Structure formats: structure tokens, C-alpha cells
Amino acid sequence: MARPPKLDLPLREGVAASALACPPGPWPTVLDFLAERLPLVARDDWAARLQRGDVLDDTGAPLTPDAPYRAQRRLYYWRWLAAEPEVPGQARVLHLDEHLLVADKPHFLPVTPTGRYVQQTLLTRLRRETGLADLSPVHRLDRETAGLTLFSVQPATRDAYQRLFRDRDVEKVYEAIAPWRDEVAARLPLSYDSRLEEHPVDFMQMRTVAGEPNARTRIALIERLAADRARYELRPHSGVKHQLRAQLCALGLPIEGDRIYPVLQPVEDEVDFSRPLQLLAREIAFTDPISGQSRRFVTSLELAGSIAPG
Structure with missing residues (x-):
């Protein structure tokens, strides 16, 4: 039997409904299925959500805690967390048209819901603001990185913008504050090529290995800030995970505030928002795939160049 078409449900507090397919299985009730399939949410929490009518079937009808499980359908629910770290800073919309939204993301704010963040994400904040x-994001920035982020407004043209990034038809410019080293400064500007792969133990890190380069960045000096610090311009020509952070670290210039390079720091129970990663997505330029117009966007944010290394 074919499943009914996916429901178009409204946002709740900026969060879109998540759909969950129901395979054949032994679960007596929907509650039993949810508690086993999505165990990061406690069974009592699922029961409370069902009691509130926050879980729907594929007709849009709310389900009760004792609703029998039925395979070959979809369930709908909205991600929600009882408590989230309050991330400072504002998500500022710089551009909005019928196809594209461009926003500035503050440091520490995830782009999309993940882990312990749902409301405190750029996507949720923008959905709440714009309705x-x-x-949907066209590309991603690390949670620790601030600056320009592009979003698709409608599904019909989404792939055209995503293809720009897949095909590397986007010019991206970043800024970073990192140590000053005479031996590196003497070589600037330079094009730095390396091969980056995920670390076999510290999965959060990328490491430099021998082999054909898969990451290239143009690095230039913007200004020397003090005897031991400087502001750098970074122009990546590829999009490998943590490319800028890993390559600068390999040059002996780890970015200020980086908790992953050169040494992976333990996860903090409480985030120290006073020491952001000094990395900023400053500019982005491309030919619009829908209008053919040349577009260039520049962030309204700045790095705090006065932060002293710790």
C-alpha cells in the first residue's frame, strides 16, 4: 500500500516538522516505537508529547500515548529541548528575495538543529523572523565561525544554488586572527596546498597527510596587530572540512580561540562565549544561477582584534 503524500505542516516556534517512517515491527504502541527508535528523548518525554498532541499521524491527526502502532505510515513531530544554551548575538538578514536569503551568523550559533541546539540555531531564528x-541552508559554516551564510527560500531553485558550491563556482573570502611568524610572513602571499583527511582517533580533527593535495587556500597578510599577532585574508579554492583551521595550524598559525587545533579540547559543560574563534566569513561572490546577475555580499561583522591570546 502506498504511503500518503508527505504533509505540509506549519512551523512551531520556527521549527519544521520532522517525518519518521514506520517500518514493519513488533511495537504494540506508537509510544513503544518512538522510545526505541529515538532513544535520545526519554520515554516519559515522548509520553508527554503524545499527551499534548505534539505527535501526528499521516493525516495530521494527533496521536495519544496508547495509540496502536501501525506500519507503512509516517509520524510527524517537532524537535524540542527542555533547555538549551542561550547563544549571544543577532542573526542579521542582509539580503532577501524570492530565491535567496543571505544572513550574518554570530559565533557559536549552529546553522541547523543538532545535538543540544534547536531553537538556538541560525535556521530556526531566521524561520521565526521571516516565517x-x-x-534551507545552501552551505554550512562551523558553529564556531561567524559571518555570511546563504539560504535557499524555495525548493524549486534550491539545487541551482547548491550546485554553485558543489562546482566551486563561488568566490569566498575569510579573515582570521592568528600568530605572527616572521618565517611565514616572509612568504606571503602564498597559495598553500595540502592533503587533509579525518584523524583516525580524534574524529573532530583533520590532519595533513602525504598524497595528492585536496585543499588549496590563498593566504595573505592584512595587517600586523602586535608583535606576535596578525590579521590574515584567506581565500579557499576548495571546501574540505576544517580546511582553513587545519591549514593555518599546519603553518604554525593556529587561529585564536580554536578549541580543535592544534590540540582537541574537551567539550565544555558551559560554553565560554567570551573567547570566540577568530575566523570570519567576510565576503562571497558568484553569478546568480537564476538571474545571471553578478552578486557580491560582505558581512556586517568584524573580528575582535583586541582579544589577547590566552
């Missing part, structure tokens, strides 16, 4: 339920 655009179909808003």
Missing part, C-alpha cells in the same frame, strides 16, 4: 518554512 519562511521552506528556508
